[in-house]
Amino acid sequence: MPSRSVDAATWEAALLRLLEDVFTFARSGPRLHEDWAEDVLAVLERSVADPRGWSALDPETFKEGREAGFRSHPFRAMTAEDLRAGLRPITAGAAVELLSSLAQEWFFEGSPIRSREDREAVLADARTLLGRFGPDAVFWTSSDLARGSDAPDFLARDLEGGHPFTGYMMDLGLIAVSADEVGVFWSFNAN
Structure with a gap:
């Protein structure tokens, strides 16, 4: 896992790609x-800002629910x-694979990460994003693939949800926790 030397421009470029x-x-x-x-809940509720002021992805689709009084x-x-x-x-390695997998669609993906020509670039972007949290970060997922192992091969299988944290048919999350920051990455089956 890279060090915390990731800067805002590198983070944003990797996040968007x-x-x-x-x-x-x-x-x-x-x-x-x-x-x-508690810190993750604050991120989900949007009651805290990124401590570095870096970019985030928060679809406009969610704005309606927040305007109706549902902060989270x-x-x-x-x-x-x-x-x-x-x-x-x-594990950190499984977290990189999971985050990379979130870059693909839930169903009928023409090029799942495991078979894409740009697989290494996708994995590098995931490493960059998670590198922000440093080498001592711990990772958590909602995926059922992690029930039997802390190092499931997320690239060998299709996306699979787990514990439902949203009202969507399927959702899949990754949480990064360091001594001074948390990161929340969540994918939704919204097709």
């Missing part, structure tokens, strides 16, 4: 609580305990 063309939520926030799940839309209202109960830990 990797996730701009799919229906995703990608935001970071500061670590303000002993319990990282499209995420369900939950507690830190609810959040932790629906997540499983994964």
